[in-house]
Amino acid sequence: MGRSPCCSKEGLNRGAWTALEDKILMAYIKAHGESNWRNLPERAGLKRCGKSCRLRWLNYLRPDIRRGNISHDEEELIIRLHNLLGNRWSVIAGRLPGRTGNEIKNYWNTTLGKKAKGESSSQSKQSCQSKSRAIKPMTSTQPSKSTQTTQVIRTKATTCTKCAWKEMGRSPCCSKEGLNRGAWTALEDKTLMAYIKAHGEGNWRNLPERAGLKRCGKSCRLRWLNYLRPDIKRGNISHDEEELIIRLHNLLDGP
Structure with a gap:
């Protein structure tokens, strides 16, 4: 592949990591961040391979690792x-x-x-058994497809938005009166970012009033999540990302 090994492997520790080594690695990454694993051991004073440091951090020492049994x-x-x-x-x-x-x-x-x-083996057996069974005809007591469609249309037509909210046990986040509905301005973006930086994400229903924005709480939440978050990846979607999106969509939202 045209790449050289990250280190010579001579004189390096190969056994289990000690508590002291873990402490040194965590302290170094806390001070300098995750980067340049090839040179990290020498700079941190560890007699370990760069790959070993990276795997130790990613699989055991990261603070966001979820502990406990898999649900x-x-x-x-x-x-x-x-x-x-x-x-x-x-x-x-x-x-x-x-x-x-x-x-x-x-x-x-x-x-x-x-x-x-x-x-998978039990499902294949069940599918074989189901294919061998005769399909029962539809009884006359079941409503036709056209009747069901008419009932759905009537339900949608006779149920207004406020009634739907009440049936769900929730009220709209705001009255919508006197709120800005057009494109967000640079000043509004700056105000929203400053408020979230100071108070964090949460309680979107009351955020507009507290931040001094004439916007709906839902609008503020979507603006932040889709456009203003600092961890949003900019630029064109790569070919690998396109393939992964298609495969995940077929798996999670397919028939």
Whole structure:
């Protein structure tokens, strides 16, 4: 591949990480951030390989790692993503906040892989049995498709927005009267960013009044999440991202 090894491997520690090494690595990354793993061991004073430092941080020491057992919902999502992506553990981990690719890989190889194979075999047996059964005809007591469509149209036509909110047990976030509805101005963006920087994200219903904005709470939330967040990735979507979006859409929102 035209790449040289990150280090010579001579005189480096290869065993389990000690508490002191973990402390040194965490202190260095806290001060300098995550970058340049090739030169990090020498600068931090660690007798470790750069790859070893990177994996130790990503899989064990990161503060946002989620501890504890993997839940049933997480298991189902891992199985569905594995059927689509295969053994791309880092990509799968990106869909489960706080989980690492190494953790998911180990859990799959020890527990979940066998469970997924058992479920797939049982589903194939059930599908074969269902195909052999005769399909029951529709009884006359069931309403026709046209009747159901008419009922749906009548329900939508006779239910106003306020009634729908009341049925859901929620009230609209604001009265909408006297609020700006056009494009956001630079001053409004600056006001919203300054308020969130000082008070954080939360309570979008009361945020406009507290920040002095003549906007709906929902409008403020969408403006921040879709345009103003500092971690938004700018630029064109790459070819790899396009392929991943298509595959995830087929998996999560497909028939």
